[in-house]
Amino acid sequence: MAADNPIDPIHQFEISKIADIQLGGIDISFTNSSLFMVFALAATMALFVIGLSKKSIIPNRMQMLSELSYNFIANMLRDQVGDQGRAYFPFIFSLFMFIFFCNFIGLIPYTFTVTSHLIVTFAFAGLIFIAVTIIGFVKNGLGYLRIFYPSGIPIFLAPLIVPIEIISYLSKPISLSVRLCANMLAGHSILKIFAGFIVMLGFLGFAPLIFLVVLYALETLIAALQAYIFTILTCIYLNDALHPDH
Amino acid sequence: MKILLKAFLLTAPINFVYAAEGQKSAGLPQMDIATFPSQLFWLVITFSLLYLFMWKFVIPRLGATIEERRDKISNDINDADNLNTEATDILKKYDEQMANASQESNEIITNSKKAMLDHLETLKKENEEKVNSLISESQAKIKAQEEKSKIEIRNATLDTVKAIVSRYIENIPSDEEINKKLN
Structure with missing residues (x-):
């Protein structure tokens, strides 16, 4: 199929293997996916190692960049969760x-x-879901169950509200992971399709080329935006776990 | 850039090989469960490393730098405020001193003016007195001279009269007689 359709x-x-590794019958080969995870790790490390190599009162560009990202997330966490969120920073x-780097x-x-x-993405979302649930029960005890029955709701509505709240709670990790994954999947597929159009149309390829440039700008925005959305939703879930009354 | 080039070189041939062999698994690669353990394993490793790096290295250092800067800025602002109040105080003192000095100089000017006027007045008075006494003295002298002259004129007259009379008459009249006639 791939051979027929360039x-x-x-x-x-x-996913293609780079180094075949088997551990107890489980395939944990180092693949291209693993390689780009390492790249994301390396990019983050490079940003901060360079940014922090010469810490000065008046920052240079790389230090500015690392401090901007630090302050951006620190402010997000403080706005959403408050001072209790510090431990999860x-x-x-x-x-x-x-x-962001992925x-x-x-x-x-x-x-x-x-x-x-x-x-x-589901590994992240699932980890966050489990962690938030544990934090909720540790911090509030059984009082955490109040999130399924928001205050101010008449008691006769409880049979309706409580199942809805439980379903919405359980669907959080799915929506969180699918949102990020689907955005990346769809965006990159469309980019590839239009890039293919350029090749197929030959001289007329400039039309999809213009569209591709615009689309690429949009995808750049989405790449940043989805990282932001994933993070801020994590903060919101964390806030729900720490303050179930709100 | 080197890293990216390496990535391309590392992955591109593999992709080409797969493309040449044809699609092995049908459908989305995302649904290929066989790749899940590898992805999860490497995700755990890379993300744990990233977490440790952030937790142990980035956050303490960045936090310290930001804190340090905040301290420095607030210290500088404090210093500036202190200097500002100091400067205001000095300005106030200067203004006060200037006001005092101008008041003092005004006093000195008025006092010296007054003293000068007083001195002038006394000098005037003294001179007037002197002039007056000189005038009265001269007047007295003139009077005395007048009296003297009168007597001398009389005596001269007497002598003349006597001389004239003695030429024409033997009998020389006495002074009293002449005086009687003259008057």
Whole structure:
């Protein structure tokens, strides 16, 4: 199929082994996906190592960039959760930087987008869901169950509201992971399809080329926006766990 | 850039090989469960490393730098405020001193003017007195001279009369007689 169709938009999401590793019968090979996870890690590390190499009162550009990202996430966490969220700042910050760099590296042609795979985003969403639920019960005890029955609702509506709230709570990790994964998948597929059109149309290819440029700008925005949305939703879920009354 | 080039070189041949062999699994690669353990395994490793890096290295250092800067800025603002109040105080003192000095100089000017006028007045008075006494003295002298002259004229007259009379008459009249006639 891929051989017949040179512009197969799905081909870019295929996982190919770089080094075959088996551990107890489980395939944990180092793949292109793993490689780009390492790239995202390296990019984040590079940003902060360079940015922090010469810490000065008046920052240079790289230091400015690292401080901007720090303040951006710190303010987001403070606005959404308050001072109680401080303990979770390393996780939230790492989460944002990792998704941000995965999304952005994926925009470069011939690369692989780690976050376009549902299993990756679902791993994050599932981890967040489990962690938030545990934090909720640890901080509030059984009082955490109040989130399924918001205050001010008449008692006769409880049989209707409580199941809806439970379903919406349980669907949080699914919506969180699918949102990010689907955005990346759809965006990159469309980019690939239009890039293929340019090749297919030959001289007339300038029309899809213009469209591709606009679309690429939009995808750049989406890459940043989805990292932001994923992170801020995590903050909101965390806030629900810490303050179930709100 | 080097890293990106490496990535391209590493992954491109593999992609080409897969493309040449044809699609192995049908449908979305995202649904290929066989790749899940590998993805999860490497995700856990890379993200744990990132978390440790952020937690142990980035956040303490960045936080310290930002805190330090905030302290420095607030210190500088404090210093500036202190200097400002100091400057205001100095300005106030200066103004006060200027006001005092001008008042003092005004006093000195008025006092010296007054003293000068007083001195002039006394000098005037003294001179007037002197002039007056000189005038009265001269007047007295003139009077005395007048009296003297009168007597001398009389005596001269007497002598003349006597001389004239003695030429024509033997009998020389006495002074009293002449005086009687003259008057």
